[in-house]
Amino acid sequence: MRISHLALALLVTMIWGSNFSVIKWSLAGTDPLLMAALRFTLCALPAVFFIPRPQVRWSYLVTYGVLFGAMVWGLCNLGIAAGLSAGLTSLVVQASAFFSVGLSAYLYRETLGWHQKLGGVLAAAGLLLIFLVTDGSVTVKGLLLALAGAFCWALSNFVVKEARTPQMLGFLVWSCLFAPLPLFGISYCQHDAAYIVSQIQQLHTPVWLALLYQVYVATLFGYTVWNALMRRYSVSQVAPLSLMVPVFGMSLSAWLFAEALGAQKLLAATLVLLGLLINVFGPRLLNRLLQPRSV
Numbered sequence: 001m002r003i004s005h006l007a008l009a010l011l012v013t014m015i016w017g018s019n020f021s022v023i024k025w026s027l028a029g030t031d032p033l034l035m036a037a038l039r040f041t042l043c044a045l046p047a048v049f050f051i052p053r054p055q056v057r058w059s060y061l062v063t064y065g066v067l068f069g070a071m072v073w074g075l076c077n078l079g080i081a082a083g084l085s086a087g088l089t090s091l092v093v094q095a096s097a098f099f100s101v102g103l104s105a106y107l108y109r110e111t112l113g114w115h116q117k118l119g120g121v122l123a124a125a126g127l128l129l130i131f132l133v134t135d136g137s138v139t140v141k142g143l144l145l146a147l148a149g150a151f152c153w154a155l156s157n158f159v160v161k162e163a164r165t166p167q168m169l170g171f172l173v174w175s176c177l178f179a180p181l182p183l184f185g186i187s188y189c190q191h192d193a194a195y196i197v198s199q200i201q202q203l204h205t206p207v208w209l210a211l212l213y214q215v216y217v218a219t220l221f222g223y224t225v226w227n228a229l230m231r232r233y234s235v236s237q238v239a240p241l242s243l244m245v246p247v248f249g250m251s252l253s254a255w256l257f258a259e260a261l262g263a264q265k266l267l268a269a270t271l272v273l274l275g276l277l278i279n280v281f282g283p284r285l286l287n288r289l290l291q292p293r294s295v
Contacts, residue, residue: 001233009229009241012222017248019218020086021256023077026210031191032077034199035211037183040069042215044176053174054167060159061175067156069179074186075149084142085259088130090249091269092146094242097276098123099154107158115282119275126271133268135260168227169220243273 001009026035054061072093080089098120105112127147130138165171187196203211250269253259278285 005229005232006241008225010244012225013241013244014248015218015222016242017090017245017250018252019214020076020080020090020249021252022210022213022218024080024086024253024257026207026214027077027081030203030207031187031195031199032081033074033183033187033190034196036069036074036077037180037187038200038211039073039214039219040065040176040179040183042211043069043219044173044180047173047220048177051170051173052167054163054165054170056163056165056171060163060165061171062178064156064159064163064171065175065178066182067152067159069176070182071152072149072156073179074183075145075152079142079145079149082142082145083137083139084146085137085253086257087246087250087253087259087261088133088138088143088265089146090253091246091272092127092130092143093150093153094246094272094276095123095127095147095150096153096157097279099151100157101279103154103158113283115278119277119279119282121275122278123272123275126268126275129264129268129271133262133264135262137259137265169224172223173220243276246273 023035076089076093079092080086084092101112101116101120104110131140131143160168160171163171184196246269250259250261250265254261
């Protein structure tokens with residue numbers, strides 16, 4: 001991979017990692033579901049008037065929009081609002097990789113390799129350690145909501161796989177049309193129309209800037225660049241770089257919100273990331289270790 005493209009990929013992972021801290025900051029005093037609804041409204045509008053609709057069935061767009069927009073980020077917003085730190089949220093959502101492996105084994109009758117099983121065990125141990133953190137940066141409710149978001153992210157990956165479209169920006173933008181509807185609907189059922197209007201009216205400029213960052217930098221720019229790199233290079237070259245997302249996420253959360261990074265959190269993060277590495281590179285690393293070296 002060219003140095004400029006590697007730098008671009010790392011920039012995207014830094015943006016995605018920082019996005020969790022931006023979300024936490026923007027949720028202060030605002031409804032988490034409403035913020036997610038506004039985010040995906042702005043992702044879709046006005047972009048749908050300029051970006052052609054991808055040639056896929058409407059059912060794929062609707063399903064992906066609800067899963068990725070309403071469920072993944074609605075649940076992550078709720079998890080952060082319920083007390084899970086931004087840094088740990090960026091780590092917990094990586095469980096989507098293991099949910100994807102498990103679902104693939106169930107749906108497509110794929111046999112899990114030793115590396116996938118070992119990686120899953122290590123990641124599960126890391127997540128269990130997070131449950132046991134007692135420094136105030138973790139709540140059981142917040143952690144369960146983030147895990148539910150990770151599971152929905154895994155489901156959304158299968159929608160993309162089944163849609164088989166190369167027009168990922170168009171797919172993302174048009175699917176975002178369907179994310180705000182359930183989010184606004186749930187917020188309305190919990191409160192009322194007057195509450196939603198008052199919440200929007202009281203949003204000050206910094207919160208709008210945070211929303212624009214989530215929309216245009218983290219979502220539209222980030223996914224466009226990432227998918228372009230995925231098309232240019234092999235998956236094995238690009239995908240592992242996403243491991244930097246929780247590294248940036250936890251570091252920025254510690255810096256911005258003075259979140260303590262104790263030994264327990266660092267061990268949990270190490271186990272989850274090691275599990276991801278083994279899941280992706282296990283057989284390749286083993287073959288390299290066992291390969292006889294020429295003298």
